[in-house]
Amino acid sequence: MTLHPTFDPVLQDPQLDGIIKLAILAVGGQGGGVLTGWIEDLARANGYAAQATSVAGVAQRTGATVYYVEMAPAAKGSPVFSLMPAAGDVDIMITAELMEAGRAIIRGFVTPDRTTLITSTHRSLAVSEKTVPGDGIANGAEVLAAADIAARRVIAADFDALAIAQGSVISASLFGALAASETLPFPREAFQTAIAKGGKGVEPSLNAFAAGFQAARDGVQNPVASTTLPRGEEVTGPAKLLFEWSTLVARTNRLPEPVADVARAGLRKVVDFQTLAYGRAYLDRLDQILTQDRAPFDLSRAAAKHIANAMAYDDIIRVADEKTRAARMTRIAGEMGAKDQHLLHVTEFFHPRAEEIVSLLPARMGARWAANPRRMALIDRLFNKGRRLRTDSLRGFLSLHVLGGMKGWRLKSLRHATEIAHLEAWLATALTYLPQNYDLAVEVIRCRRLIKGYSDTHARGRSKFDRVLAAIAEIKDREDAADWARRLRESALKDEEGKALDGAIATIRSFA
């Protein structure tokens, strides 16, 4: 909550003192209309003249929508109210999503002389943020920082989560926050009466109202909605394996401090993927890098992360194993709200292609088959179709359970051979740059981020990776090569087709 008591209002209109101007910016479907209705009823029931307007239309289909309310004591006649909020002229701005608060600030509806900004800190991501192949999520901290400057007072909390916890929607918790803000001259009970008069889902609404009221009055610990999940570190298993595990963990503890924590996470991932021996191989690979590294160990830190990801590649065996774990069923039941009196059916969607089938074959045989288009076509005819498996049924579970248990087979498979060859080539490339340009080597290690997904997506990631590495080779002797490598990688993550990457590569070619 921020106050700017020292700031002087620009204009004081004594004749306007009576009108309270309140705007609501919501995303279609958030119940902005309901909230507006409550505020209007509240005002009228307490001796105020009120007017509400909204912009209907297609914006209500998931777009950003404005609702606007004005009120004044109903004494001497009908006040002339405006039909839309004006920049610099809003007393209370309620935004039902964090970026909408940013939009309200951009539109000038939040000003330091008068506006109390009540905003939910949760995010409802816009399509443009979600479609980026990398990380396109807008920076919420920037909006909150701007809000502190732009508003006279900020009340921010995850009002969406508060409402959902009460089985209600955000309009109710925001109404609670509005009551707590004491910006309207009505007591809390009057707000609750307005909800009760609405008549629909009154009890959950009142509970969400109370939650919103409390959060707004007492503040909350963490205003930025957490979109992350903590990851447990507990390890269980047979004593013999646990002992071996502890020796490997001891090895990571001896690593330089910046590398150790990532290496532990990496170790966990590869051991979970395969075996303890595989974990040892991971640490051996990392040691090789470390011998050529020096403080502050950026290279080893990046390597610890990306070697783990490369070694724990996404094959069918891993997917089958993940899908059949006991913890998963418990997690799904929790997320779906399935209790003891319910049953839970879980359907998985697989679509194996010849490539995936062949990748499971022993390396040499698989390579021979993969090179034979007629044979591949035949396998496609036999296997390439969507398969839905019920992991709660015996047949579905067993087939995946067996597949997930093929870890011994995995190391002989074509897929493993391909992945390890790719891994070694990539590390070798990075290390060739090391003597002349340390930062470039680090950037090349980080390019592993480009490889992700399955089937076509995976192939596209591979091809982007190859193009980026080829482009890096062309500029390796430039002083700013590392910087360009970073830009190439980031541009490759901007769009699916690689248009941004094409542009970046064209720029590089223009240097020559």
Place this chain on the structure above:
Amino acid sequence: MAERSFKAQVEDLKLGAGQTFTGEGILAITKALLESGVGYVGGYQGAPISHLMDVLADAEDLLTDLGVRYEANANEAAAAAMLAASVHYPIRGAVTFKGPVGVNVASDALANLSSSGVTGGALVIVGEDYGEGSSIMQERTHPFAMKAQMWLLDPRPNLPSIVKAVSDGFDLSEASNTPVMLMVRIRSCHVTGSFTARDNQRPKLTVRDALSNPRSDFNRVVLPPMSFAHEQDKVKNRWPAAEAFIRERGLNEHFGPNDAPLGIVVQGGMYNGLIRALQRLGLADIYGATEVPIYVLNVTYPLISAEFLEFCEGKDHVLIVEEGQPEFIETQLGSFLYRAESRTKLHGKGLFPMAGEYTGAVMLTAVEGFLKQAAPHMLPAAVRAPNVDRPAIPDLTKTVPIRPPGFCTGCPERPIFAAMKLVEKELGKHQIAADIGCHLFASLPPFEIGGATMGYGLGPAANGAFDGGGEKRPVAIIGDGGFWHNGLSSSFTNMAFNKSDGVAIIVDNYYSAATGGQDIMSSRADNATKATKNPISKALNGIGITWVRQIDRTYDVAKMRDTIREALTTPTKGPKVIVASSECMLNKQRREKPLTQAAIKEGRRVEAPRFGIDESICTGDHACIRLSGCPSLSLKRLDDPLRDDPVASIDQSCVGCGNCGEVADAAILCPSFYRADVIHNPTRWERTLARFRTRIISWLQTRRDGRRLAFGAAE
């Protein structure tokens, strides 16, 4: 049944004289129609007057009791044509649609109606879709009134003024034998307030009575030589009659002092915005009492020269507040001043921007600018010499993403466009024409399918130039709303008659969904007063289109994709039409949710599906989102130092439509999606089977976990 129900509010329409009505603008208009003794009502839905049609539909019983005929017209042209009943019969009629697009569609009928002239009051209520929230091209309805010489009312945006405009409109129409347009802006339609009601009036002559006593008069027919007489009648009789009526009734209003060196002329609809600007400048109080003379044009066409010149008398400067372009009113008023050899200086566009909405900021700047020129002494000191440091507010324009409208959660149109996207990946980009409706959202990311729209029902017609065919086929998309509005005649007969080789995809979601879920010819719902359940494919067969593929579950992405591919590659000549049908999810949820909840409570077996994503399997490429854009399919950052990119995640708003699984399968994306069906009230046999399965599965899991390390999963 429409998306929003007004059944409760309809009770307010029965209020009698002296009682206070409190509610929304559109309800007030409906009440005013009943108080004016209207005999028939109709129209076509579209923002911002969709709800007016919904109110009328919900009030149908009350209307019938009063002897009022309600017609849900097939389109705006049909609605306007219906006003023909007021040509020969002294019956008041009102129709409503959005402007200017609805007026465009209706223009043929409106022009004929104006030429014929009316006996009973004829009112066209136009919801002017201009400025923020508008979904159409930014134009004005105003010139339509001018060209056909219909009178145009633009009342002040408060309930008493709007209600008065309805009854004034009927009186004006009858006094001048001319149809009248009543224009209400987006926010006026939804503005709330109160007014004192009058008793509802039964029409003096009902349409049923009129049928029993038919009338005709060839002088009203638009044919030469009568059409020439109509034009003379308009100018010599109807126009002067209208002017006289407007002056006598005082339809335009005057506020503020009579004597001042300056004044402001404002469209009625812009009055509140103007007063707010004056309030902020300290020149008006909260009740609108002002020191600046204001001439309010509640009638914006015709403009009354004498009244305007009287207002200008003794004033050096007059500001015209006229939103939109071209500035018809300003031009006309300027010509009045010029002809009167007046020395009053006219201000308007210039101080105001030519294009765009007159927002609070625009209004304040323009009025302030006007006063600085015309009467600087009136402005408060702080405005004349602003001297306050504003803190610099960080620029967020680069941070905050735009949020255009898109398909709702579970929308049945999403899989259609996902399928089109998959076909595009195989066969390359195609020429695509779109129509009007929710499907137009597909032209935005993530789908970016279709690049133009030519109007409602005109999607396939917009591909006319390509009907001859070529190496690739043109594709047109049209909704079921567009199909029945105008599409069958303008688009599909055009395709059939010209032997088009193109492809048309009809998105059939059982409603006119974008306008709020009204029933149409092919709706699956039972409707007591409308003929529904008429299949689109039957209509297509009727006009000789034989290559028709009916798909009854759009969520079957693979089938959708294969059908589109077939349409684009089949050697068959002639139009190829795919009817892709699944119910609008918004309406389906509204209909089914209460039923499902009741069933669970009653102990009946219910499967509740929802999708989920295994975050350990998702690699964070977001390819699934690029084929979806569903609001419930979002992203989540993991607390994992090994992962850079956020993973896909499905929130609890998922309705389990199935699109995610279908797309993951059809596009061969990734195996991280799963569908979880929670079975409420399972049968005893199911429980036993599940217990048996769980026991074996748990044994296998424990056995495997006993041979390996298990790492604490995310909790």
